Amino acid sequence: MSRIPARLRALTRSPGVRRAATLTATAVLVVGAPAAAHADPASSEVVAANSLPVVLNNLQTWLIGILAALATLFLVLAGVYWATAGGDPAQVERAKAALRNALVGYGLAVLAPVLLQVVRGIVGG
Structure with a gap:
């Protein structure tokens, strides 16, 4: 022991x-x-999954929200990097890269409905 x-x-x-x-x-x-x-064993209710259009609409809402949130995060980081650069060229480049990432994120958030429309066309929803 x-x-x-x-x-x-x-x-x-x-x-x-x-x-x-x-x-x-x-x-x-x-x-x-x-x-x-x-669970109540006497209950005989069947819970059905959502239909495909409802699932795709929910996916679109979540996708736009996540992309917009990430883009906003990169936009804030770009602002912080730029404000704290103090003339340092490496820090300014880092801020520019974060700003480009934010713009790409906002662009994807705007294009998310179009991309999901393509998915709807492929899966037949």
Whole structure:
């Protein structure tokens, strides 16, 4: 039987460590519990998936949102790089590259409906 070092014993007595361990164990139990254990067995409802046009519209909304958010992030980074460049040519080039990335992101966000229309044409939705 191995002995537990004194530092480890002192650490396990800490209220912060106990609280973190309790929260972690609770989260694992809640997330790990199967949903079927809480289901009503007498229920005979069938949950159907969305139709293809609804799925593609939802995909379009998410795609535009993610692209616009990333483009805005790159635009803000470009501004920060440019403002903190202080005449450093390498930093100014970094800012220009971030600005180009932001413009590409906004362009893709604008073109997302067109790209998804092509997908609709391919899959027949």
